[in-house]
Amino acid sequence: MEWADEGGGNSVPNVWQSLVELIYDFVLNLVNEQIGGLSGNVKQKFFPCILVTFTFLLFRNLQGMIPYTFTVTSHFLITLGLSFSIFIGITIVGFQRNGLHFLSFSLPAGVPLPLAPFLVLLELIPHCFRALS
Template sequence: MNMLTSPFEQFQIISIIPLSIGNFNISFTNSSLFMLIVVAAISGLFVFSLYEATLIPREWQSVAELSYLFILGLIREQIGDAGYKYLPLIFTTFMFLLTSNLLGMIPYTFTVTSHIIVTFGLALSIFIGIQIVAGIHHGWHFFSFFLPQGAPLALAPFLVLIEIMSYTFRVFSLAIRLFANMMSGHTLLKILAGFSWTMLSVGGFLYVLSVVPLLIIFALTGLELAIAFLQAYVFTILVCIYLNDSIHLH
């Protein structure tokens, strides 16, 4: 397939600054670049919004404060008072995912959350952190989480195995859900854009019909913007739920 017309061209990792240590490739890529842009955009937003903050918030100050209150409310509902100490982690995760998803909607940019290695790395690191939190709160007693109360002792080995598999699958669930939604949506938009361009190039009656995929693209773009927020929200709320389980052993 010609990569110039491939809908998967937008997901290609391009090395900007080639670097390697032995057999390990640690090159600075377009994915790395856009991660830095996302971090810079978030930092710039809050510095600009909260610089010389006023009692009556201005437009951008309201955006910063509302995003903070949104995550604060989410933590209060899902974890309770014990979750407030994890606000920096949860808030940063939400803002990074939301900004990455929205930035990827701009033409000729790169969506870092459309790569499974990024979403899996983020999900795995958070999952490991949650296990550390569980160990701090409960020690060895945390393993009772994998054996439901009142379960017959004879079924314990099977139940524990099933619970452990279900528990570890949380990492893949977090990673795959975000990656699959972002990749499939961007691919569909690129395919429809290709259809529209081909019909415009052919001319004639197809030139008139090319407006159909264009209208679908506009509708899907609105849907993709909603999905960009929804996927960041779902990822964040699941992290809160898993963190709540590790703290309260629900």
């Protein structure tokens, strides 16, 4: 006999709810460990995107473990599309939050001011090709 609480759900989670909660907790702990220096508000903004990307990649790669199936993440256009969409999204958010100061990520500390424009252009090239690699 299943006991229902006031909200209409089960008081004892079933297997699927336990799996979803396990994945959610795993990704949440991973985000907290990897980007620990940021405030909780920033982590909460980007957590849904990271969770969706993680679960998409997890289940598409697990799909390849089934005999006679095709792993879509092995296809070049899928990985390129994911890479470009995340790259463009991060760049847009970076410019929205920081303006042109976003370009200062490519300047090491203590660089002479006359070299700054040259170094920014030089570092933008690998930054743009990072999505391809």
